[in-house]
Amino acid sequence: MAKLAHDHTAEDCVELVTIFQNLSETDLETVATLVTDHHYKSGEYLFTAGDAADSLLILAHGQAKVFQMAANGKEQMLRILQTGDFDGEAALFANSDHNSFAQALMDTDVCQISRQDFQKLMQETPELAVNMVNALGRRVAQLEQQTTEVTTSSVESRLANYLLETSAGLDKTVFTLPLKKKDIATYLGTTPETISRKLTSLAKQGMIQKISNNEFKILNADRLMMID
Amino acid sequence: MAKLAHDHTAEDCVELVTIFQNLSETDLETVATLVTDHHYKSGEYLFTAGDAADSLLILAHGQAKVFQMAANGKEQMLRILQTGDFDGEAALFANSDHNSFAQALMDTDVCQISRQDFQKLMQETPELAVNMVNALGRRVAQLEQQTTEVTTSSVESRLANYLLETSAGLDKTVFTLPLKKKDIATYLGTTPETISRKLTSLAKQGMIQKISNNEFKILNADRLMMID
DNA sequence: CGATCTGTTGATCTCGCTCAACGTAAGTGG
DNA sequence: CCACTTACGTTGAGCGAGATCAACAGATCG
Known part of the structure; x- marks a missing residue:
């Protein structure tokens, strides 16, 4: 520190x-x-x-x-x-x-x-x-x-946007989430459980990759953007 | 006019x-x-x-x-x-x-x-x-x-607040809704059907009274405020 | 190292959305 | 003024996204 x-x-x-x-x-x-x-x-x-x-x-x-x-x-x-x-x-x-x-x-x-x-x-x-x-x-x-x-949009869409914005803000495709998932949840108007599930789901769909606990990599920005 | x-x-x-x-x-x-x-x-x-x-x-x-x-x-x-x-x-x-x-x-x-x-x-x-x-x-x-x-709050709660605010804004307990229900719906982030149902429900519970199509009377402001 | 906090996964439930049918008002033109 | 059209509103049935509840697994920290 x-x-x-x-x-x-x-x-x-x-x-x-x-x-x-x-x-x-x-x-x-x-x-x-x-x-x-x-x-x-x-x-x-x-x-x-x-x-x-x-x-x-x-x-x-x-x-x-x-x-x-x-x-x-x-x-x-x-x-x-x-x-x-x-x-x-x-x-x-x-x-x-x-x-x-x-x-x-x-x-x-x-x-x-x-x-x-x-x-x-x-x-x-x-x-x-x-x-x-x-x-x-x-x-x-x-x-x-x-x-x-x-x-107007689904949790999955909001989360995808959040990931894209965070990534863009840090100017990296591999990035560490600056917030605890609990906080991401309330930011996006949802619950930690749902965030957890959706992150897994996005990873399974091959749009992101989970590197470590709170490190992620954007694999397919275009598809993330398209989520409704 | x-x-x-x-x-x-x-x-x-x-x-x-x-x-x-x-x-x-x-x-x-x-x-x-x-x-x-x-x-x-x-x-x-x-x-x-x-x-x-x-x-x-x-x-x-x-x-x-x-x-x-x-x-x-x-x-x-x-x-x-x-x-x-x-x-x-x-x-x-x-x-x-x-x-x-x-x-x-x-x-x-x-x-x-x-x-x-x-x-x-x-x-x-x-x-x-x-x-x-x-x-x-x-x-x-x-x-x-x-x-x-x-x-953070339910449609019923948001609608109740909206009614209270509208009533307060017009300074009347009997008042005409200034918007079409369609517009109220998108304002509150819901659908016209749900607005319709919830209004009926609030009336049944005795918190409001439906005077005409879009005229309402607040019967129990306290209970309206308490809806979660 | 226990203790506390954060995250994950599963099972279940529920609110409110969707779709569809019908009723009601409101405008339009004959 | 009445038939016609087009919007708005209501009601019902069914479904689904996501919340909740619960149990467990890592993390983090004194």
Whole structure:
């Protein structure tokens, strides 16, 4: 496990994160002064439902899952935060509480900006606000996609897509699943058992190859794409 | 049916629409000059998948449904646009095509602003950008909710929630469903047959009362809320 | 090394989808 | 205004994808 060599987390945020792209040097320095940073160990919660949502979180390093809990106790994964992603848009528009949970999947560095500071920053830095609108626009599109897929296509199809996307994201045909199957299951709106079965089934059909427990190889991307 | 008396659509947009709230008089006048307006008859499409998405649409008057079409031909309703709502955030961040459809459910007036003009406007008017961020934040929260509900709770529960929300939105316990059951079905990720059955079932259980074909009365909101 | 968590496999059940037939409204043109 | 067409809605019967329950097998970890 690589040790975090330096405590440059604030600068990391500012540099790494897409919403701060294209800002002037001076603006970036201002941002850096407003940011506070936190470290979370794997398994710790960045926030839980009911917490006051009064700041924007930016993931400087690591990985975290964001999920909601339904009334019946079932989890629904909403997204995986990767380095450079942010969350807490709920924080931006009103005094409200989080309705979701965020849990670190590995050791993770997070930067925070308070709602107040961030709103002020947007007023003073239109580029930032525009970047923010763009980022949220993408987020909306991604969520619409997720909603549509979950309700219109089969688990097998959703899993196939997930494998393809993961593979594409890592730019490898042989890749390690970044999530536990339990989490993949709630992400795809299904159960671990079903994931297990479908992976076996896809392997039997020769579309993927199981290398190790959570390492897979895409053998036939075209057929995976065609699953209804 | 009220006749649209005047062609003040551009001003209507600017006045009605939440994202233009809090703007100065001069800013509002600028906005009004950039807006073009269109009228659509019930059933006409505001845009379809594949169209170039190069402008923001604001619904000045009427109602429209936005939906995606899955590979297998199934519709998934994403949302209903009401007076004051906007769509086309995809248009805001890149040259891209629409991946969804928008169809007028009644006679509808729509205002458009081109991506270029709108981006420029946001640069010059930070308040607008901040409003936009807030509106998109709300949208994200709503979509996360929809995704979670669709995957974690039963059709009966989703339908019950839909009835409660609709009733609450209209502020009446006796209310007319604003959508055809076909559309409610795709909104809730199910089929018309199932909607029909579940409505009958809820009525039999005494939680709602069927007044006419698409008029209903909430009899027991508490029990409706409790359905898992 | 036990203990706890995650994954696999099998057996069973059930919700809601599909297909089909029919009823009801709503528009269209004579 | 009524016959005709075309959409929408309802009801029934049957089926199937996937959830659930349960038992076991690896992993992971203190």
